[in-house]
Amino acid sequence: MTQDQIMVISVMDRDRPGIVANVTEGISALGGNLADLRESVLCGYFTMILVAGFPPEVSAEQVEQTLAKETSSKVSVSLADGLPVEQECKEHAYVLSAVGEDRIGLVAQVSRFCCEKGVNILDFASYVEVSKYTMMLLLDLSNTQSLDAFKIDLAKFGEKSGLNLVLQHNDIFRATNEI
Amino acid sequence: MIRSDQIFKTVKMIQKENLDVRAVTMGISLMDCRMDDAQSTAQKIEDKIKHLAGNLVATCDRIGSKYGVPVVNKRISVTPIAHVGSGFSRDGFVLLAKALDHAAAEVGIDIIGGFSANVEKGINQGDANLIAAIPEALSTTSKVCSSINAGSTRYGLNMDAVALLGKIVKDTAEASIESNGFGAAKFVIFSNQPGDNPFMAGAIHGLGEAEVVINVGVSGPGVIARALERKIADEGAENLGLGDLAEEIKQATFRVTRCGELIGRQVAQELGFPFGVVDLSLAPTPLVGDSVGEILKILGVDSIGAPGSTAIVAMLNDAVKKGGSFASQSVGGLSGAFIPVMEDSELAAAVADGSLVLEKLEAMTCVCSVGLDMVPIPGDTSSETIAAIIADEMMIGVINTKTTAARLIPVPGKSAGEFVSFGGLFGESVILPVRNTGKSARFVRFGGRIPAPIHSLKN
Numbered sequence: 001m002t003q004d005q006i007m008v009i010s011v012m013d014r015d016r017p018g019i020v021a022n023v024t025e026g027i028s029a030l031g032g033n034l035a036d037l038r039e040s041v042l043c044g045y046f047t048m049i050l051v052a053g054f055p056p057e058v059s060a061e062q063v064e065q066t067l068a069k070e071t072s073s074k075v076s077v078s079l080a081d082g083l084p085v086e087q088e089c090k091e092h093a094y095v096l097s098a099v100g101e102d103r104i105g106l107v108a109q110v111s112r113f114c115c116e117k118g119v120n121i122l123d124f125a126s127y128v129e130v131s132k133y134t135m136m137l138l139l140d141l142s143n144t145q146s147l148d149a150f151k152i153d154l155a156k157f158g159e160k161s162g163l164n165l166v167l168q169h170n171d172i173f174r175a176t177n178e179i
Numbered sequence: 180m181i182r183s184d185q186i187f188k189t190v191k192m193i194q195k196e197n198l199d200v201r202a203v204t205m206g207i208s209l210m211d212c213r214m215d216d217a218q219s220t221a222q223k224i225e226d227k228i229k230h231l232a233g234n235l236v237a238t239c240d241r242i243g244s245k246y247g248v249p250v251v252n253k254r255i256s257v258t259p260i261a262h263v264g265s266g267f268s269r270d271g272f273v274l275l276a277k278a279l280d281h282a283a284a285e286v287g288i289d290i291i292g293g294f295s296a297n298v299e300k301g302i303n304q305g306d307a308n309l310i311a312a313i314p315e316a317l318s319t320t321s322k323v324c325s326s327i328n329a330g331s332t333r334y335g336l337n338m339d340a341v342a343l344l345g346k347i348v349k350d351t352a353e354a355s356i357e358s359n360g361f362g363a364a365k366f367v368i369f370s371n372q373p374g375d376n377p378f379m380a381g382a383i384h385g386l387g388e389a390e391v392v393i394n395v396g397v398s399g400p401g402v403i404a405r406a407l408e409r410k411i412a413d414e415g416a417e418n419l420g421l422g423d424l425a426e427e428i429k430q431a432t433f434r435v436t437r438c439g440e441l442i443g444r445q446v447a448q449e450l451g452f453p454f455g456v457v458d459l460s461l462a463p464t465p466l467v468g469d470s471v472g473e474i475l476k477i478l479g480v481d482s483i484g485a486p487g488s489t490a491i492v493a494m495l496n497d498a499v500k501k502g503g504s505f506a507s508q509s510v511g512g513l514s515g516a517f518i519p520v521m522e523d524s525e526l527a528a529a530v531a532d533g534s535l536v537l538e539k540l541e542a543m544t545c546v547c548s549v550g551l552d553m554v555p556i557p558g559d560t561s562s563e564t565i566a567a568i569i570a571d572e573m574m575i576g577v578i579n580t581k582t583t584a585a586r587l588i589p590v591p592g593k594s595a596g597e598f599v600s601f602g603g604l605f606g607e608s609v610i611l612p613v614r615n616t617g618k619s620a621r622f623v624r625f626g627g628r629i630p631a632p633i634h635s636l637k638n
Contacts, residue, residue, distance in 0.1 A: 125183060127183070136183050136186055147244070147245065166190050166193075166194055168193060168246070169247065171246065171441055172193070172247070172441065173185065175438060175440070175441040176185075176188075176189045176192070176434040177185045
């Protein structure tokens with residue numbers, strides 16, 4: 001298995017039955033072994049990212065051609081840098097919820113703020129309700145020197161951007177919602 | 180990632196409903212502090228507490244800030260001092276109380292509990308000297324709390340002790356006459372006292388406990404009240420039965436308990452001490468919106484003390500235990516709902532408008548987690564009547580195999596209907612009338628012991 005080449009595959013298409021089946025059948029036909037997979041459907045569009053190990057003789061181009069053949073799916077394949085590693089940052093994982101009036105540039109503002117503070121966004125979900133836009137971000141604050149200083153900056157940012165921001169440690173949500 | 184509706188439920192609980200951890204209490208064994216004389220024992224006690232609890236407050240604050248859930252009270256409970264100071268004189272015990280007070284001030288905690296004795300079956304010389312020291316100890320210290328266990332389901336009720344304690348309650352109030360008898364607000368008498376309760380005034384570090392342990396008291400009743408209000412607003416009172424509301428209390432308690440245990444375990448881990456228990460008790464504060472009385476009103480009585488109040492307290496107490504015990508790995512202490520009159524603004528208001536009387540409070544204590552708590556009574560109530568009120572309350576616990584307690588404050592120089600305020604967490608209230616006063620002396624004077632109930636014979 002250590003001889004395998006690790007490839008990252010992304011697939012995008014209008015949602016319909018059979019996309020996952022087509023893609024994964026194609027991968028197994030080429031001798032690929034799936035390491036991980038996430039799929040999501042947004043506004044009727046399907047998107048999926050997969051990590052798989054392939055025998056050394058299989059090239060990325062070959063995988064891309066096989067998976068895109070006879071489908072409308074947009075497929076892109078890249079060779080991964082080394083072995084897949086799951087990010088673990090339990091100690092510094094915080095959930096930021098941000099709620100504000102829906103307008104252009106909200107996500108850009110929030111993500112720029114995080115970027116400027118050296119904060120990595122691990123997960124992001126959002127939805128619109130009437131004219132209210134809600135974002136949920138899972139943040140890795142391991143590069144943040146002082147949590148208190150970050151909270152102060154966040155409060156200032158919230159005031160400036162008109163967003164109602166709440167930062168809370170991820171453990172709190174796990175403790176209160178998981179059995 | 181957790182679903183966004185779950186995130187918002189938790190965010191609301193923390194931001195709008197003031198979720199907190201009510202108490203982190205470090206239990207410390209003082210058994211090894213015994214020296215030849217009271218002076219050097221006092222010094223050893225101070226040194227040990229300062230050594231072990233020096234980082235308690237800072238650690239609680241840091242963990243509270245990390246999780247955005249503040250730890251409101253940091254406290255210490257110690258081995259019942261009667262065991263540590265047995266053989267010392269009354270004055271020796273006062274010295275030990277002052278050592279506890281100094282140590283508590285030095286490490287920056289709010290209150291220290293454990294100036295205590297267990298006299299459920301008899302009073303030894305050490306117990307007697309400690310009890311004699313209580314009025315002076317509580318009026319000359321600011322952070323020390325005292326508790327005496329006077330009875331248990333196993334051994335019955337020590338009425339000699341109860342008679343003596345009726346007098347001690349009165350003497351303690353009178354010794355702090357300049358603060359309206361505040362000393363008595365730091366003194367509580369128990370039956371079936373637990374050794375791992377983190378709440379004051381009755382916290383002790385029981386003899387069966389480890390060297391050091393961290394116990395936690397969960398957030399107050401406000402979170403439960405808001406959860407019920409939201410449930411009723413969302414679904415309409417006409418569509419909900421009491422079973423649905425009990426279920427909502429269970430779920431809210433589950434979340435509250437999980438937060439408490441998370442914080443407690445983190446504090447214990449950082450300090451390097453074992454984690455003990457989560458106490459599920461809903462402990463009100465005088466703040467508006469942090470009241471057990473308010474929950475009673477939400478659940479359908481227009482006045483607290485009206486018929487139905489006892490049934491509601493019973494349902495609340497049970498739902499809290501069910502939700503909390505499912506959430507926690509180790510539940511202990513008192514774990515239920517408190518109804519401390521002065522510390523709960525709605526209960527105090529019900530006393531002021533006459534809807535809540537002592538007898539109804541006593542009935543409610545049959546099904547709440549503690550007892551007659553922070554009840555101000557007229558200063559001229561006789562010590563025999565006070566002892567008899569204590570006896571009634573203790574026997575509710577002895578017979579029903581539950582903890583009960585009495586924290587009565589005979590406010591010196593004040594009568595029923597007058598107002599008393601201790602400020603801060605200790606709160607304020609109108610003084611409750613005590614009916615039939617002076618009619619229990621013959622009962623109390625019999626003394627001796629009320630035998631243990633038949634169901635104590637379990638072996």
